[in-house]
Amino acid sequence: MSKRLRLAALLAQPLALLALLLAGSIPLHAAETKAPPVKVVIAGLVHGHVNGFLKRAYQGSVEIVGIYEPNREVANRYRERYKFDESLFGTDLAKMLDERKPQAIWAFSNTYDHLAVVEAAAPRKVHVIVEKPLAVDKPAADRMAALAREHKIHLLTNLETTWYSSLAEAHRICVQEKQLGVITKIVGHFGHPGPDRVEPEFLAWLTDPKLNGGGASSDFGCYGGVIMTWLRGNERPQAVTAVFQTNRPETWTTVDDNATLILEYPQAQGIIQASWDWSFPRKDVEIYGRKGIIRTINPTDYDIRLAPAKRPEEKTAAPLAEPYGTSVEYFAAVIRGEIDPSGSQSSLETNLIAVEIQDAACESARTGKKVELAK
Incomplete structure (x- = not known):
């Protein structure tokens, strides 16, 4: 009898199937059922x-x-x-x-x-x-x-960016394995040429400072706040300095289209560049340590240069394992209690710090002064 027919016969005999499962004769995954949606x-x-x-x-x-x-x-x-x-x-x-x-x-x-x-x-x-x-x-x-x-x-x-395998690989190398040594600077670039090609109901609130919280500073600055907080192990910065400006006031009449945020940590800096005025979309991060540099290029590719190498090595990160590769699969698994989201880019704690960074940046941009975060 073929293995397929043998398994079919066993499925019709629950006691026999259970006995073989307990004995290890049939892999457990052969009898697993998919969780309900x-x-x-x-x-x-x-x-x-x-x-x-x-x-x-x-x-x-x-x-x-x-x-x-x-x-x-x-x-x-x-x-x-x-x-x-x-x-x-x-x-x-x-x-x-x-x-x-x-x-x-x-x-x-x-x-x-x-x-x-x-x-x-x-x-x-x-x-x-x-x-x-x-x-x-x-x-x-x-x-x-x-x-x-x-x-x-x-x-x-x-x-x-939560689903970018290049960023996950950078996190593994820099944070978990500490291959770069002490991290001294993180620079993130987030943005695109502008949202004026999106559907009208989307554009209407993106360009409303009350409904969006700002322009490019909010739309893309939040990526930097989350990623830097995630890479720093949910450490809050000591201070934030920011400059917001509008390069195309004829298009963006009420919100900014360019923003730069500088985050001060003990012996490290984070720099976030957010824009609606770039020639192409980008969400890439540079991580600098005392032993090397990693640069993510796109969702899958990155390069790394470790001392004493004279040039970076280009690499492609393997796809993220299920259910970590897509938002739908991941969040479903969290809600079913299969995954603890703590410490991830999507976690509440990480995003609360990112909003605090954004609030401080808005105040800094408005006043022209560095804003110290409450201890």
């Missing part, structure tokens, strides 16, 4: 990243049980684009949560509304995932964190 309500459709989520959401890890979007024109456009049933949609978030009973909300609203989503979800014991940044300012972030902790829910932030 996590039930999710989407809160908002005005964040353009929702398209990437919807294209991946039906791989079995997530089941969409409701879509909250008060703008009917936007809701109808997405319903037609993805062939959703009309019954999924609603304009009352609290009612939807009570009726659909999701395990999690994934917010694709403007950043200002993240607080309202957590206020609706947390008392109902519904986990929350928001797109970066966590909040528009520190008071909102602190309120969101207090609710999450009080009601014992996960409050997670999705950043694209």
Whole structure:
């Protein structure tokens, strides 16, 4: 009898299968069943990243049980684009949560509304995932964190760079294995030529300083705050100095399009460059240590130069293992209790520090002075 027929026969005989599993004759994974999908309500459709989520959401890890979007024109456009049933949609978030009973909300609203989503979800014991940044300012972030902790829910932030294997490899080399020795400087570049090609409902709030918390400084500065905090083991900087400016005032009339932040740590610096005025998109990081340098180039490639080498060695990082390679798989695993997100780029603690950095940067840019963070 072939191995396939033998396994089929055993599956029809549960006691025999159990005996062989216990004896180690059949690998445990042959009898494993896939975990049920996590039930999710989407809160908002005005964040353009929702398209990437919807294209991946039906791989079995997530089941969409409701879509909250008060703008009917936007809701109808997405319903037609993805062939959703009309019954999924609603304009009352609290009612939807009570009726659909999701395990999690994934917010694709403007950043200002993240607080309202957590206020609706947390008392109902519904986990929350928001797109970066966590909040528009520190008071909102602190309120969101207090609710999450009080009601014992996960409050997670999705950043694209979390799924970059090049960054994960840099973290392993620099932080876990300390191959670069003492880290003295981290420089991050984040941005693109500008968001003026995005959908109108997305552009409307990206260029509203209240709803977005700023322009490029908020949209891309948050990447630097999170990544530097992650690489520093959730250490808060001692001080922040920032310059925000608008190079294209005819396009960005109310927000900045260029920002530079300098973070001061004991015996180290972090420099964040965020822009809507670059010739191409980029999210790359340079890490300098006393024994060498690592530069991430794109999501998979990086180069490393360790003393006494005269030139860097170019490398490609292996893909991240499941479920760490995609947001949908990862967050589903966290919500099912399979992964502890502590210390990750998506963790609440890391993103609270990143919002504190952003708040200090806004004050520094406004006053022209260095801002010391409270000890």
